[in-house]
Amino acid sequence: MLKDVTLGQYFPGDTVVHRLDPRTKLILVVLYIIALFNTRGWVSNGLILVLTLVCMRVANIRLKNIFKGLKPMLFIIVLTALLNLFYTRGTPIREGWIITWEGMDRAVKMILRITLLITGTFLLTYTTSPMALTDGLEHLLNPLKKLKVPVHALTLMMSMALRFIPTLIEETDKIMSAQRARGADFETGNLIQRAKALLPILVPLFVSAFRRADELAVAMESRCYHGGEGRTRMNELHYTGIDYIALLLGAALTAGIIVMKHFGV
Amino acid sequence: MAFIIEFESVRFRYPESDHDSLCDISIGFEPGSFNAILGHNGSGKSTLAKQMNGILLPTEGRVLVSGMDTANEDHLLEIRQTVGMVFQNPDNQIVSNVVEEDVAFAPENLGIPSEEIRERVDNALKQVGMYEYRMHAPHLLSGGQKQRVAIAGVLAMQPKVIVLDEPTAMLDPVGRQEVISTIHRLCREKNITVILITHHMDECIDADRLVVMSNGKIVLDGKPIEVFRNVERMEQEGLDVPETMRVLFDLNLAGEELPPDVLQMKCCAEYIAASLRKREQEAWQK
Numbered sequence: 001m002l003k004d005v006t007l008g009q010y011f012p013g014d015t016v017v018h019r020l021d022p023r024t025k026l027i028l029v030v031l032y033i034i035a036l037f038n039t040r041g042w043v044s045n046g047l048i049l050v051l052t053l054v055c056m057r058v059a060n061i062r063l064k065n066i067f068k069g070l071k072p073m074l075f076i077i078v079l080t081a082l083l084n085l086f087y088t089r090g091t092p093i094r095e096g097w098i099i100t101w102e103g104m105d106r107a108v109k110m111i112l113r114i115t116l117l118i119t120g121t122f123l124l125t126y127t128t129s130p131m132a133l134t135d136g137l138e139h140l141l142n143p144l145k146k147l148k149v150p151v152h153a154l155t156l157m158m159s160m161a162l163r164f165i166p167t168l169i170e171e172t173d174k175i176m177s178a179q180r181a182r183g184a185d186f187e188t189g190n191l192i193q194r195a196k197a198l199l200p201i202l203v204p205l206f207v208s209a210f211r212r213a214d215e216l217a218v219a220m221e222s223r224c225y226h227g228g229e230g231r232t233r234m235n236e237l238h239y240t241g242i243d244y245i246a247l248l249l250g251a252a253l254t255a256g257i258i259v260m261k262h263f264g265v
Numbered sequence: 266m267a268f269i270i271e272f273e274s275v276r277f278r279y280p281e282s283d284h285d286s287l288c289d290i291s292i293g294f295e296p297g298s299f300n301a302i303l304g305h306n307g308s309g310k311s312t313l314a315k316q317m318n319g320i321l322l323p324t325e326g327r328v329l330v331s332g333m334d335t336a337n338e339d340h341l342l343e344i345r346q347t348v349g350m351v352f353q354n355p356d357n358q359i360v361s362n363v364v365e366e367d368v369a370f371a372p373e374n375l376g377i378p379s380e381e382i383r384e385r386v387d388n389a390l391k392q393v394g395m396y397e398y399r400m401h402a403p404h405l406l407s408g409g410q411k412q413r414v415a416i417a418g419v420l421a422m423q424p425k426v427i428v429l430d431e432p433t434a435m436l437d438p439v440g441r442q443e444v445i446s447t448i449h450r451l452c453r454e455k456n457i458t459v460i461l462i463t464h465h466m467d468e469c470i471d472a473d474r475l476v477v478m479s480n481g482k483i484v485l486d487g488k489p490i491e492v493f494r495n496v497e498r499m500e501q502e503g504l505d506v507p508e509t510m511r512v513l514f515d516l517n518l519a520g521e522e523l524p525p526d527v528l529q530m531k532c533c534a535e536y537i538a539a540s541l542r543k544r545e546q547e548a549w550q551k
Contacts, residue, residue: 218320
């Protein structure tokens with residue numbers, strides 16, 4: 001069951017989206033988020049929805065994978081939608097009901113916004129290898145090095161975390177099966193009981209994660225890792241024509257959405 | 266011939282431990298040779314491996330890699346580049362989600378220009394037969410494939426020595442065969458010195474030299490066939506010997522006069538058959 005978690009997974013491919021410079025994609029995602037939070041009317045929402053779908057099509061990412069990733073967020077999405085549905089003032093749908101037309105409008109937009117937000121970030125992690133991603137992030141954060149921020153160490157930590165997600169998920173699955181085989185019950189009981197049942201999974205998981213970290217550190221040192229200084233890259237980052245076009249389009253879109261906000265569409 | 270790795274009376278004790286994990290080890294490994302180090306758990310064989318590229322430093326004595334002392338910080342990178350190390354758990358030594366990026370990790374650390382890294386990565390992957398998988402995610406590969414990627418990751422440093430610390434312990438028989446034949450080929454074709462740490466007796470048979478360790482000491486050292494001849498000693502250490510030698514040893518113990526050191530199954534059977542025929546003839550003559 002845990003195998004379904006697709007968070008932070010990379011699907012190798014050779015599409016335009018895959019080939020974009022990771023820095024471009026990072027900037028685009030930031031622009032995308034800014035645009036998303038500045039949508040007001042249905043036109044701007046629709047525009048972003050269509051754009052997202054087009055990007056997915058181009059990147060060859062199937063809807064199925066996005067939905068899989070959305071599953072863990074379902075609770076938050078439903079909760080926000082319900083809150084908006086019931087707590088928005090306006091004209092009731094029918095005499096005496098709490099649900100208002102405005103509430104409906106807001107709830108749907110909220111669902112759309114959260115879903116698109118997650119989808120946008122998935123588009124980034126699905127099409128960019130963690131190494132490239134952290135590489136891009138390191139380049140973008142480079143100015144912070146002057147302020148003595150350990151940028152390389154931070155980005156390396158991030159890439160290691162992403163690298164070990166599938167490994168640790170597999171491990172969790174194994175531990176759960178082992179506990180289940182000895183009679184552990186993870187599915188019944190109330191929330192507190194279930195949370196308690198997770199403890200015997202977390203302890204061995206943490207122990208093994210620390211052991212892994214130790215072995216990984218030794219393996220990295222054995223392969224001459226000695227910090228970020230003097231490191232080169234196999235795939236040096238450089239912007240190409242597509243990157244400039246994509247950045248221009250992204251900036252134009254965000255600006256457009258902000259303008260549209262002032263007209264209320 | 267000058268040794269590529271040389272231990273000079275090395276003693277080692279882990280901090281917070283009350284006994285020596287290595288006691289007075291002196292041994293040298295010849296360049297281009299295939300060496301196996303055999304021993305059961307806790308015999309000190311992994312500790313010995315970690316001394317070879319300066320991950321652990323001797324408490325007493327010294328370890329020389331191509332004449333460089335591992336205790337000297339200035340040579341550390343050069344030593345680690347000379348002696349590549351592959352570990353038991355393939356998952357815990359792969360650093361990237363893409364095979365070729367993982368193989369590129371070591372040359373990137375060494376500050377090699379990007380075109381050359383590309384060349385080295387492609388070569389390394391071809392040498393272990395994983396070139397077609399260069400864009401794959403490592404966690405979706407089989408154990409044997411992962412371990413071959415790990416070997417490629419070390420090869421990309423262009424090392425003179427590869428030390429493998431129980432590389433097959435977590436693999437199935439197919440994966441084991443893949444890994445063992447890969448390192449044999451590398452030793453033969455690329456003249457890379459191999460030091461294989463293992464507790465599988467059958468992986469040592471084809472080695473040039475077999476070292477048996479127990480309780481932090483070297484107890485037997487020589488050509489595999491010479492080492493396996495000491496059936497009783499091996500048994501004391503809780504180690505297997507090849508089945509053929511075991512059978513011949515038992516038969517000789519029962520009064521037969523057979524050659525004690527035959528590794529090929531067929532050859533061994535012929536000796537036993539000849540001996541039986543001889544006895545039959547003798548019985549007839551009576």
